[in-house]
Amino acid sequence: GESVGLHLPTLSVQEGDNSIINCAYSNSASDYFIWYKQESGKGPQFIIDIRSNMDKRQGQRVTVLLNKTVKHLSLQIAATQPGDSAVYFCAERGTGFQKLVFGTGTRLLVSP
Amino acid sequence: KAGVTQTPRYLIKTRGQQVTLSCSPISGHRSVSWYQQTPGQGLQFLFEYFSETQRNKGNFPGRFSGRQFSNSRSEMNVSTLELGDSALYLCASSPKAGPSTDTQYFGPGTRLTVL
Numbered sequence: 001g002e003s004v005g006l007h008l009p010t011l012s013v014q015e016g017d018n019s020i021i022n023c024a025y026s027n028s029a030s031d032y033f034i035w036y037k038q039e040s041g042k043g044p045q046f047i048i049d050i051r052s053n054m055d056k057r058q059g060q061r062v063t064v065l066l067n068k069t070v071k072h073l074s075l076q077i078a079a080t081q082p083g084d085s086a087v088y089f090c091a092e093r094g095t096g097f098q099k100l101v102f103g104t105g106t107r108l109l110v111s112p
Numbered sequence: 113k114a115g116v117t118q119t120p121r122y123l124i125k126t127r128g129q130q131v132t133l134s135c136s137p138i139s140g141h142r143s144v145s146w147y148q149q150t151p152g153q154g155l156q157f158l159f160e161y162f163s164e165t166q167r168n169k170g171n172f173p174g175r176f177s178g179r180q181f182s183n184s185r186s187e188m189n190v191s192t193l194e195l196g197d198s199a200l201y202l203c204a205s206s207p208k209a210g211p212s213t214d215t216q217y218f219g220p221g222t223r224l225t226v227l
Contacts, residue, residue, distance in 0.1 A: 034215065043116075043202050043218035044155075089155065097167035100145070100204075100216060102155040 008087065010107040019077040021106045023090035028071060030092035034100070035064060035075045039086045047075070047088075077108075085110045114139065116205050116219035124225045130191040133222045137184050137205030143167075144186040145216060146178060149200040158201075161186055162208055190224075198226045 013019050025033065031052040036044035050057045050064045050073075057064050063076040073090050090103040117136045125131050137144050146158040157170040161180035178188040184205075190197055200223050204216035 032214070036218070043220045044204075046215060046217055049215055091155075097160055097162065099157040099160065099168050099170060100147075101157070104154055 008105050008107045010109060012109045012111065013080050015080060015082060015110055015112050017080050019075075019080045019084070019108060019110075021075045021077075021088050021108065023073040023075075023103045023106075025071050025073055025090065025092040025103070026101070027092060027094065028068075029094055030101075031095055032093045033064070033066060033073050034091045034093075035062075035073075036089045036091065037084075037086045038089065038105075044089060080108075080110050082110045082112055084108060116203055116217055118201075118203050118219040118222050120222060121220065122223045122225075124227060125193050126227050127193055127195060129193050130189060131193060131224060132187055132189045133201055133203075133224075135186045135188075135203030135205075135219060137186070137203075138217060141205035141207050141217075142184055143206045143208040143214070143216075144180055144184065145204045145206075146186070146188050147202040147204065148172075149202055149221070150198075155202070158188065193226045195226050198224060200224075 034049040035047040037047050038044045048059045048062050048064050050066050055066050061078045065074045087105045087107050089105045091100045093100045119134045143162045145160040148156045159178050160168045164180045175191045180186045200221040202221045204218045206214050206216045
């Protein structure tokens with residue numbers, strides 16, 4: 001379904017903690033998933049992606065986990081830093097020219 | 113490599129006017145997608161262009177249109193502006209050059225305010 005961004009859930013963590021941001025996606029046929037970070041006044045910035053033939057992918061300080069059985073996606077950020085404070089969006093898509101469908105977003109607040 | 117650029121960054125228009133927004137994709141990227149972002153509706157897909165052809169369209173009225181040029185640059189147009197069109201309009205480009213080359217990279221957006 002379409003994203004509805006009425007109320008952003010917020011995750012507050014301390015600097016140095018690990019953060020886990022969750023996302024439930026809607027379409028079981030989706031085969032491509034992306035996490036974006038959006039800071040105030042900027043466009044979404046690509047963080048990491050994963051295809052449906054994988055269940056885990058790691059980047060620098062970030063890990064994405066995909067559970068297709070329950071249609072759940074998570075983003076783990078290790079050793080969270082104040083610069084990680086932003087809104088995080090998951091997005092799903094099918095093959096070819098299918099549109100990206102964005103989740104509602106989660107606001108991550110990192111305090112020193 | 114330069115990122116996606118969008119012009120103008122900020123725009124103020126009045127109801128009934130029309131507006132044209134421009135997007136230059138990352139060099140070598142052939143696909144350009146447009147999104148509308150508002151606090152109430154989040155990120156909503158408008159359309160995607162590839163090789164000058166619209167490949168997909170979101171659920172927006174016909175007042176929203178776009179096009180892509182042979183150099184992959186894209187424009188979107190909104191006619192007869194309404195107050196509800198106030199939003200951040202985001203452009204994203206992707207290579208779409210083969211398998212696993214469809215990651216979309218976003219520009220900074222154009223903030224449109226309709227008075």
